[in-house]
Amino acid sequence: MPFEALDPRDAGRLEALTATASGAHGPDPEACESVRGRVDSGNVPLLLNEVRYALERLLDDGTTHAIDVRAIPLGPGEEDRLLDALGRGELRAEFDSLGRSEVQECAYPGVWCVTHYNEAGHVAGRFLEVTFTPALLASPPEDVRTGLERLAAELAP
Amino acid sequence: MSNDTGRLVVDPVTRIEGHLRIEAQLNGDVIEQAYSSGTMVRGLEIILRGRDPRDAWAFAQRICGVCTLVHGMASVRSVEDALRAPIPPNAQAIRNLMIAAQYVHDHVMHFYHLHALDWVDVVSALNADPKATSELAQSISPYAKSSPGHFADVQRRVKALVESGQLGIFANAYWGHPGYKLPPEANLMAVSHYLDALQWQREVVQLHAIFGGRNPHPNFVVGGVPSPIDLNSDSALNAKRLGQVAEVIASMRRFVDEVYVPDTLAIAGFYKDWGAQGEGLGNFAVFGDFPQGQMWEPEKFLIPRGVILNRNLNDIQDFDPADASQVQEFVKHSWYEYSGGKDAGLHPWDGETTLRYNGPKPPYQQLPVEQEYSWLKSPRWRGQAIEVGPLARCLMLYAKGHEQTKELVNMTLSKLEVPIEALFSTLGRTAARTLETKIIADMMQGIFDGLIANVKAGDTKTFNADKWEPRSWPASARGVGVMEAPRGGLLHYIVIDGGRIANYQAVVPSTWNAGPRDPKGQPGAYEAALKGHRLEVPKQPLEILRTIHSFDPCLACAVHVTDPEQGELVKVHVSGGESY
């Protein structure tokens, strides 16, 4: 769930959890207002700035850029906050091969979040691509050729 | 391989933890006597001596990476027992959840990845009809991944592997052995679940990662658990993480109910004759676990403590690990020496061992079983050889009137149409492991609910610092860490002197089960269970694997040494008189 921000301070989640588990009441909401345990490694703003400069280059000379999110040391909750900050744009595509994959345009056009899941539904890779069109959206010539052969076979007398 | 003296050797016994060798003396095609040997030693308990008792768990945990957790847990318990350091209820609940998760994870992996290939012929799965397989699967379970397309995919995958000529882990096995009885469709279903279980297990061990940082080898701390509870913190146990734990518990229960239990029953139906062989000793011990208070309150254990002798479920004996007349270890047939002679038996607090290898120089063909033949010792309870493990626990719960156990056991017996005596067998041992998994998976929900209720009531304490500093400790103390590991009862004995470990000894499940003969000539559980097996194809001793795997051997656990009296390094004598 790349864009589902799960706020650990959401007391309602514990409420829901316990309601199904034991049917009792949740903690006092007032006790949950403190944010003393917020994680901030400093890396989220850094990444957002990297994206910003990559967008400038994209417009300047068409240079594309990609960031492997898995390679960044992020603290608990920070990946959700990063994706939250990038938001969701107009376009979204999915395909299913060796597990599902999602190509989601972010709220800032030219920024794409590509998430690959494995066959078990776990994230196998997540990339921020700064480009006009992510390469995976195009049909690969090899697949076009196989498809053509299939179609020709269908039409064969 | 069998040689002209009628000795059949299986070494390595694969699909287990560690280095196990079985030698069987054959009379024709029947096993007359069997000998079990552990062939690797590391000397962990010597390494522990002189160290900080609070560090011991990390060392002890590396006794085994399969039942990872159990030795770490037994170790922190031994220190807490020695110091009488109570742990907070939340910490006890979290530990119980971690132990339970270990059971469910370990038993499922044992069944599918270590044991199943004794009953399931992978190559036969190529002949299955995916549609018929789907019908079979759907007739026994509502499990989602049961469509004809799914089974066709799995079959295509296996086929590509077989046709590549590089079978990898499936190469050169006993495929086609007449002992394999499943129809191709059941084989394909089992292969599919082999793969599903691999995927499932890596999801459910997340419970260990959440509480202990990682798996294998999650972290513990003497006095509680390392991870604090704070609903307002990103980096503590918060609502999100507890929610993940709830999901893991649900996933465990679902897989056990929809896959593991139905598969066990379905496969067992083709192997009912295995309900009449492989019993072994008929003596069983359970040390108890899942404390509802502190560990020194065994009356509050969810899995009760006791000993069963000669199959008698009506007369449960009391067990006390601290009683020197109850637990003793012998080395008559082990490569160790005792200062009191080879016939002595020692309680672990007074245990001593000196490595003394006098076996044949490798490479060797056969071990001299009349002399020493193993790195395992022979533990005994009041002089009796006993079996520990899931069957012992199932019998104990049954004997003590545990309702769910009685229901499950009776359901299984009636479904398979076998008498209650079938419990005492290879099949009974394997089925007991499955039933126990269901009992424990279901138990997790209650433990989790208790944890949540406690947190909601305002108690977030997870660590008791009162006995953390060594200056708060007595000058000397000794304790025993008790637990029921998935493979059976486990005891860690510690002696603390001046804030350091003076002696440490682990008496582990696979020593009880896999140990060699004692001074009275009584065989261990493996040795007894193999006796009388008829081998259909003696060159391919599938029957030996079936019975040995039904115990779920864990050999790294079983080999351990101490040398409490001498400060110097242990001396080793190798045959030929050289000393190292």
Add this chain to the structure above:
Amino acid sequence: MLVDPRATVADMLRARGISRRGFMKFCATTASLMALAPSMTPKVAEALQKARRTSVIWLPFQECTGCKESLTRAGGPTLENLIFDAISLDYSETLMAAAGHQAEEAMKNAIRENWGNYLLLVDGSLPVDVPEYSVIGGVSNLEMLKEVAAGAKAVVAIGTCSAFGGLPAARPNPTGARPISDVVKDKPLINVPGCPPMPIAITSVLVHYLTFGTLPELDHLNRPKSFFGQTIHDRCYRRPFYERGQFAESFDDEGAKAGWCLFKVGCKGPTTYNGCATYKWNLGASWPVESGHGCLGCSEPNFWDWQGFYNPLSTTQWGGYAQIGAAAAAGAAAGAVAALAARRKQRPVGQDVQEEGK
């Protein structure tokens, strides 16, 4: 369709009906696994197009099976992806169906058929002086290692025991346990330490070898630089608390709950080179520091004999105390330091593949 006996990875995927787009996805995640920049994906695709399934033999010595268990936890590629599509795991006592002499025979076949080309993985240390301490099938581990290593293309020591001696070699090393490197002298050797190693550290070496036919770039301890290039401390999300001088003093005090630095409860992150802080354990569920326990230092030589898991690192080991004082005073500069900690470990485009020609 009949698959070629020496099928390529691409063949195995095609036999399963995977499209080219799926293959490119596979290559993208594979590049990421090897810590290559995303722009390297086409190079990876080119190499994987030709890469043939590799024979792998895994020998267990003085071990606990934790390393093999760790591999089963790998999220991508998974163990099943590997054994079906990428490698032929021809000997692994933990997983193989065959036993006894048929298992030995399977190994002999693999050695004969792939002489000079198979990858040898070893977990566990080796008792060299007294080979009788660890014997399989009547043959000492020492002899077995010599025999099997002779035909291997390269040897990979999996886990701290085989890489550095590990637990059996901890003081007083009662069995004379040694690392594999004490015996294997004439083969390329790579160490993948950790107790156990992170699954991704194991799979990335396998996949690198499979893809490029070479070993990745190594550090002075023969560890892959891409994975072991920085300390836990450098990549730790709790580092800003360290810089501000905010430390947990116990396991459930206010600092522990707020996620403050675990240095004072014994964290060995500053002297430990490993990838836990970046990749996290068990499909990203957590990692030791995130779950409140200091790093044990398990990927370092002799970590068992450092000064205890709960004692803070001493000045002699690291010079840490002086830095703590400075850090506490320089709280305002924390932002800048955190940014430094974010440096990624990816190498410049092209560098990796240039290595491959060697």
